Amino acid sequence: xxGSTIVNIPELPADEDTTGQESVYARLRxxxxxxxxxxxxNLTMRGLADAMGLSPTPVREAVRRLNSENAIEILPNxxxxxxxxxxxxxxxxxxxxxxxxxxxxxRALPYISDIVIEKLQMLDDRMDEALRDENLDKLTVxxxxxxxxxxxxxxNQVSIPAIESVWLQLGxxxxxxxxxxxxxxxxxxxxxxLSALQARDVxxxxxxxxxxxxxxxxxxxxxxxxxGIG
Amino acid sequence: xxGSTIVNIPELPADEDTTGQESVYARLRxxxxxxxxxxxxNLTMRGLADAMGLSPTPVREAVRRLNSENAIEILPNxxxxxxxxxxxxxxxxxxxxxxxxxxxxxRALPYISDIVIEKLQMLDDRMDEALRDENLDKLTVxxxxxxxxxxxxxxNQVSIPAIESVWLQLGxxxxxxxxxxxxxxxxxxxxxxLSALQARDVxxxxxxxxxxxxxxxxxxxxxxxxxGIG
DNA sequence: ATCTAACATATGTGATACCATTTGTGAACT
DNA sequence: AGTTCACAAATGGTATCACATATGTTAGAT
Numbered sequence: 001x002x003g004s005t006i007v008n009i010p011e012l013p014a015d016e017d018t019t020g021q022e023s024v025y026a027r028l029r030x031x032x033x034x035x036x037x038x039x040x041x042n043l044t045m046r047g048l049a050d051a052m053g054l055s056p057t058p059v060r061e062a063v064r065r066l067n068s069e070n071a072i073e074i075l076p077n078x079x080x081x082x083x084x085x086x087x088x089x090x091x092x093x094x095x096x097x098x099x100x101x102x103x104x105x106x107r108a109l110p111y112i113s114d115i116v117i118e119k120l121q122m123l124d125d126r127m128d129e130a131l132r133d134e135n136l137d138k139l140t141v142x143x144x145x146x147x148x149x150x151x152x153x154x155x156n157q158v159s160i161p162a163i164e165s166v167w168l169q170l171g172x173x174x175x176x177x178x179x180x181x182x183x184x185x186x187x188x189x190x191x192x193x194l195s196a197l198q199a200r201d202v203x204x205x206x207x208x209x210x211x212x213x214x215x216x217x218x219x220x221x222x223x224x225x226x227x228g229i230g
Numbered sequence: 231x232x233g234s235t236i237v238n239i240p241e242l243p244a245d246e247d248t249t250g251q252e253s254v255y256a257r258l259r260x261x262x263x264x265x266x267x268x269x270x271x272n273l274t275m276r277g278l279a280d281a282m283g284l285s286p287t288p289v290r291e292a293v294r295r296l297n298s299e300n301a302i303e304i305l306p307n308x309x310x311x312x313x314x315x316x317x318x319x320x321x322x323x324x325x326x327x328x329x330x331x332x333x334x335x336x337r338a339l340p341y342i343s344d345i346v347i348e349k350l351q352m353l354d355d356r357m358d359e360a361l362r363d364e365n366l367d368k369l370t371v372x373x374x375x376x377x378x379x380x381x382x383x384x385x386n387q388v389s390i391p392a393i394e395s396v397w398l399q400l401g402x403x404x405x406x407x408x409x410x411x412x413x414x415x416x417x418x419x420x421x422x423x424l425s426a427l428q429a430r431d432v433x434x435x436x437x438x439x440x441x442x443x444x445x446x447x448x449x450x451x452x453x454x455x456x457x458g459i460g
Numbered sequence: 461a462t463c464t465a466a467c468a469t470a471t472g473t474g475a476t477a478c479c480a481t482t483t484g485t486g487a488a489c490t
Numbered sequence: 491a492g493t494t495c496a497c498a499a500a501t502g503g504t505a506t507c508a509c510a511t512a513t514g515t516t517a518g519a520t
Binding site for chain 3: 019020021054055056057058077078079
Binding site for chain 4: 475489
């Protein structure tokens with residue numbers, strides 16, 4: 001067999017002067033983040049290069065970056081794979097995600113403006129649409145955009161890279177969860193987050209952020225990992 | 231002039247089958263972490279390659295990784311540099327460091343054993359030695375090893391990469407701080423951390439961890455950034 | 461002397477070639 | 491039929507080369 005396990009890596013709008021390495025990085029990152037690539041998938045430099053129409057050189061650089069972000073695992077054989085999820089790792093990832101996002105939300109609040117709240121409101125509306133259409137990929141992207149936009153109003157924000165690294169590590173597994181636990185996406189606490197923002201209420205914002213994570217991925221994911229299926 | 235600004239990149243013990251890319255990554259990472267490379271230093275692929283006796287290819291991969299860890303900045307010109315520190319970014323980095331390390335300490339405590347406490351005690355003793363010898367590089371390395379060992383007793387630990395990314399971003403600036411603020415290194419709260427560990431006291435551990443960071447780098451760094459000099 | 465234009469140098473990016481190691485396959489043997 | 495060994499294919503790692511862009515320098519004009 002030539003190349004590796006076939007993987008579905010969506011294309012992405014490429015800027016004019018974006019380098020090959022960057023486009024590979026962006027495509028792979030996005031694919032992993034929305035869970036297009038299953039845990040355990042084996043990857044090869046040449047396989048990815050062929051799939052993207054590039055030489056192994058830029059692919060290698062992109063893969064190395066994602067390895068440093070803990071999105072791609074490099075085995076002792078020097079082979080590459082998307083890591084499998086374990087219950088222990090899952091609990092730690094969720095706990096870290098809560099800590100990081102509560103922290104980021106808290107430090108974003110002082111910089112929040114009514115304009116941003118309005119934009120967040122619009123994003124939330126679009127999420128409701130995506131939910132009706134059962135467009136899960138879009139829902140994931142919008143959800144991440146919602147959180148990212150909030151944390152990024154802090155002009156000196158430095159926690160987004162760490163947060164996105166956690167998203168990357170949860171992405172492939174989350175797709176598995178969604179397939180098994182139907183009601184997963186019905187739950188979000190975005191309305192509560194928005195209320196807390198409008199009231200400029202730190203405590204409420206932190207509680208809402210934590211609930212949004214714990215009642216979403218956390219509960220469903222744990223069921224999949226313990227019961228085998230939800 | 232050929233190459234870039236000359237930088238001092240200490241060698242590192244290289245394993246047998248360690249690849250060139252890995253050795254470049256490890257050397258650069260270590261150099262940045264202990265502050266050997268000043269903020270604002272311009273780096274070039276070929277310059278680093280020459281300095282390490284390798285071709286640009288493996289250097290590119292290592293640099294890309296460190297870019298993803300926010301240790302090396304890539305400017306729109308596609309030039310690379312160690313980022314300068316600003317007061318706003320510094321405050322955010324310290325706050326993130328406190329959040330992350332308190333979190334990691336809290337989640338490590340349940341797995342702590344007397345053997346580990348003893349090892350930590352020995353590390354702390356070696357730090358006292360290094361302090362007497364005024365060996366600052368050694369002190370930095372031992373300090374990081376102390377914290378890392380504590381957080382890593384959690385077998386499912388996933389926060390070390392984020393924590394080390396913050397260390398990487400503070401490293402170059404910390405060196406500048408040490409040069410200006412003499413008493414910087416006299417302060418650490420490791421004895422309190424050890425007491426809290428022995429008592430298995432979560433609250434005390436979290437307070438000690440936060441104090442260790444705030445009364446160390448935080449206070450001194452802020453002075454350098456506001457007064458210009460401490 | 462200062463500014464500008466042309467040239468030379470340096471640099472990032474990516475494809476290709478070569479090597480060492482690993483993986484996969486199939487034939488020979490028990 | 492199962493095991494083992496040898497050979498073929500694939501893969502990761504790195505150096506080198508070619509190209510486009512960016513940077514630095516020098517010569518000429520004002």
